[in-house]
Amino acid sequence: MILITGANGQIGVDLTETLSARHGADRLLATDLRPPQADPPPVPFEVLDVTDERAVERLLDRHEFTQIIHLAGILSATGQQYPDLCWSVNVTGLKHMLDAARQRQIPLFWPSSIASFGPTTPRTDTPQHTITEPRTMYGVTKVTGELLSQFYAAQYGVDVRSVRFPGVVGHAAPPGGGTTDWAVAMFFDAVSRGSYRCFVGPDTRMPMMYMPDAVKSVLDLLAADADRLTVRTSYNVAAISFTPAELADAISRYMPGFTCTYVPDYRQDIADSWPQSIDDSSARNDWDWLPDYGLDRLVFDMLMNVARRLGHTSLLERLKRR
């Protein structure tokens, strides 16, 4: 049985759906701080606050889990506004899960982020092993989590696996307060109102990944032969890098009237401290990581799905005819 924390989040919704299709809903237990939107939920669900150690222990005592997928977290922009909460959920919460995994020898996956890097890190083709001196609390929690994971793997033999996700673009659930949220919001505003006001400047290049690739990276890493894994902090994974202007341009090719304006806020500083592109050769070598989606395929698929979600039938018909 697989335990998923943070299952109602942007990544959790998609990953849970894929795992459910693969293993069957009854092989999963989805948990989150907040209840699921669907009633009844598509897979068995329980409320779990990962900062509550006793609640974590009680839950793990009640079930025989064979895998933990720990997605509960506070994202970069929210983390800057609520640093104590960010530390508590991202570090204390992860430690509770690592301790639970250690006591029961359950393999654990959790995602780190490109936020582990900072202004002193090389910004292009950022290597797997490089300077990690983030300036955001979110980044601090991710570096701490990576080091904790490596320690638990080396010291206690816990099978911890992790990736440093770039900005993840998906349509099933709204993004959760990250610095790359613009890459999702632009699609929803393009379809619902024909324009978008972007909170970072037009030339802010950021590494991104379409949700199906993000889900695939988790499944591929989980399936990988343990003997081949050389990284027990978090693997760099890359797919595409683009700027808001390039994304707006790609959307305009399908929606000619679409306009984007730029009003940078505090998230610009966060974005400027992160890499523009990532070297993921360790992931490619160790577990054959390869993304499927480039920018144009991502844009077409996102527009189709967002148009369907928002009931924009004329756009949907136009896209289908292309």
Ligand SMILES: NC(=O)c1ccc[n+]([C@@H]2O[C@H](COP(=O)([O-])OP(=O)(O)OC[C@H]3O[C@@H](n4cnc5c(N)ncnc54)[C@H](O)[C@@H]3O)[C@@H](O)[C@H]2O)c1
């Ligand atoms: N989405 C991205 O672009 C991205 C990029 C890099 C890394 N990540 C990482 O992936 C993971 C999932 O991210 P996401 O985008 O799905 O985030 P999200 O904000 O959409 O979802 C996180 C979920 O965690 C839950 N949560 C918050 N505090 C909790 C607590 N105390 N106990 C239990 N649940 C709690 C929230 O209710 C939410 O449903 C996080 O660790 C995040 O740092 C995401």
